[in-house]
Amino acid sequence: MTGSSLTELVKDIYLAGGFKIGEFKLTSGGLSPYYVDLRILISRPRLFERLVDSYIGKIRSIGEDFDIVAGVETAGIPIATLISYKTGIPMVYVRGTERGHGTGKMVEGELREGSRVVIVDDVLTTGRSIDNAARTIRNAGGKVAYALVFLDRLQNGVKKLRESGITVYSVTDIKIFLKVLLDSKLIQDYEYERIMEYVEESSNVEE
Numbered sequence: 001m002t003g004s005s006l007t008e009l010v011k012d013i014y015l016a017g018g019f020k021i022g023e024f025k026l027t028s029g030g031l032s033p034y035y036v037d038l039r040i041l042i043s044r045p046r047l048f049e050r051l052v053d054s055y056i057g058k059i060r061s062i063g064e065d066f067d068i069v070a071g072v073e074t075a076g077i078p079i080a081t082l083i084s085y086k087t088g089i090p091m092v093y094v095r096g097t098e099r100g101h102g103t104g105k106m107v108e109g110e111l112r113e114g115s116r117v118v119i120v121d122d123v124l125t126t127g128r129s130i131d132n133a134a135r136t137i138r139n140a141g142g143k144v145a146y147a148l149v150f151l152d153r154l155q156n157g158v159k160k161l162r163e164s165g166i167t168v169y170s171v172t173d174i175k176i177f178l179k180v181l182l183d184s185k186l187i188q189d190y191e192y193e194r195i196m197e198y199v200e201e202s203s204n205v206e207e
Contacts, residue, residue: 001054001058009050009054012050013051014186016041016044018036018041019036021034022035028125030202033198034174038122039122051079051150052083055079055148058148058171059087059118062146064116066117069089070091070117071094071121073093073096075123076120076121076122090110091109092111106140107136107142111142115143116145118144118148119137120147122150124158125157126160127157127164130147149168149170149171151172151174152174153174155202174199178196
């Protein structure tokens with residue numbers, strides 16, 4: 001994805017309500033002065049397609065062939081679905097919790113023994129969701145060495161997943177994302193500075 005294409009995508013995500021400033025509780029339990037909500041884009045098909053195209057470009061840049069694209073429940077599922085449709089790579093999705101009925105499977109779809117899987121999710125924070133999904137896929141017989149997200153919040157998720165044998169690629173990170181918004185006058189200087197201070201502090205926190 002070219003720099004200008006990414007800039008326009010970031011701006012349009014903001015204008016669609018996909019970036020919010022305030023106080024938000026994260027899945028990890030921490031508080032954040034911003035929230036990236038890519039789930040809202042499924043209601044805007046053309047914008048969502050552009051988001052997914054940015055993933056496809058990254059997948060091709062990895063230079064590996066994948067047998068399966070796996071979506072992390074829930075945000076990764078529609079992303080993986082459209083990637084699969086547009087590339088022809090078969091898809092599965094990984095449940096966050098085990099069902100107490102039916103087959104009880106944690107991986108939905110056809111995952112054959114030894115399949116090379118790339119995991120996709122929306123945003124990387126601590127890496128816990130991707131790590132859990134990778135463990136589930138490996139337990140089901142798949143091989144996981146790569147994951148892909150749109151936005152890296154720069155909170156040590158890349159480092160932690162590397163320790164689990166997973167290389168994570170991101171389309172962009174929060175510093176680039178914020179700079180686009182600032183340069184486009186979509187956020188104020190004080191908002192940029194407040195969030196950047198949080199980013200710097202959280203990048204130094206080890207869980």
